């Protein structure tokens with residue numbers, strides 16, 4: 388695992404924002420408000436644990452911008468999460484929603500806890516108390532949480548229930564990524580991975596890589612990593628390496644992804660720990676990032692490709708399924724080495740696009756079929772990809788810079804149209 392003590396994801400986001408503003412020749416007055424989140428809430432709350440003792444937990448909800456619509460963003464559970472991480476993630480949501488042009492602003496939430504050490508009952512209590520504490524901020528027309536690192540459909544169901552109890556009636560539109568039976572959308576669970584697969588397809592076409600002969604390494608084998616691995620494998624890609632927090636695996640001829648997914652389904656913490664199969668070797672997590680492959684897909688967490696290891700990456704293309712896996716300085720090194728990076732705010736936007744569909748279905752009390760969801764997702768992702776690609780050609784910029792320019796332009800325009808500033 389790559390760590391960098393001085394790494395601050397919010398500073399990283401600000402560097403990108405300032406560079407994009409510079410390229411667009413914006414005055415500081417035009418975008419200064421976007422350097423600050425609109426709202427930050429820190430909460431502390433008690434939970435009675437299964438052993439009868441009371442433990443205190445800290446949670447956050449940050450709303451970066453509501454200029455283009457209600458705030459939207461995931462909720463993560465992690466023992467080391469910081470307010471700066473949540474602020475960065477909230478801002479990335481603003482840019483992501485603007486890149487794919489859906490009518491949302493950006494937000495993010497987190498609770499400092501280690502889910503691997505908690506029972507399901509304790510997780511439910513934490514979720515319910517956290518929801519009660521952030522209740523004034525959320526709602527279908529204000530701010531809509533969704534799953535992220537270490538949270539899933541169950542957690543969204545508990546948030547929906549807690550919010551609905553306070554309101555006195557059922558409010559499915561307060562969260563997305565819920566179980567289908569209580570208002571979730573078909574296709575939402577796989578949506579981020581589907582978007583990653585669509586975008587990988589598009590970039591492969593642009594640079595003449597035949598997906599059916601391509602090799603892929605994926606860091607992170609949770610919701611996003613598994614769906615991306617499964618779909619790309621179905622397209623014919625050889626997934627030569629995958630990893631999770633417990634271990635990393637390699638097979639030159641390609642791993643049996645279906646078998647690995649089934650293995651995690653039976654593991655108490657959904658991990659690959661202890662997985663064995665003929666021809667599969669265990670490798671170092673860091674070595675996975677340095678493999679000579681066509682596509683490297685970081686799908687775990689931020690700050691993985693840094694100035695310390697960017698010089699060793701041998702992939703032709705990095706498709707960022709995780710949020711913020713590449714630091715600002717690493718980006719410069721990768722650019723010098725002609726390694727293409729498809730940025731997170733484009734590559735992993737499939738999740739929020741289908742979240743948007745789920746919210747629309749909830750508001751209208753409609754249920755779309757899965758083909759409808761996937762066809763519209765494909766259309767939106769491909770349009771966003773083309774817009775970013777064309778801007779990158781026009782400005783001779785990286786794809787990341789082009790995505791930021793597209794997003795920033797849309798958010799600044801919204802602010803001006805609303806008369807927030809001249």
Ligand code: NAD
Pocket residue numbers: 388534535536537538579606607608609610611612630631632633672686687688689708709710735736738739
């Ligand atoms: P998840 O909790 O389902 O899975 C995370 C995976 O990463 C797990 O397999 C975990 O073991 C692994 N992991 C954690 N640290 C690791 C490390 N150091 N090395 C290797 N593997 C490690 O989370 P997820 O929902 O799949 O989210 C993954 C990333 O994608 C996050 O950055 C998240 O913000 C981003 N993302 C998620 C969604 C979504 O819809 N869930 C949408 C957009 C972006």
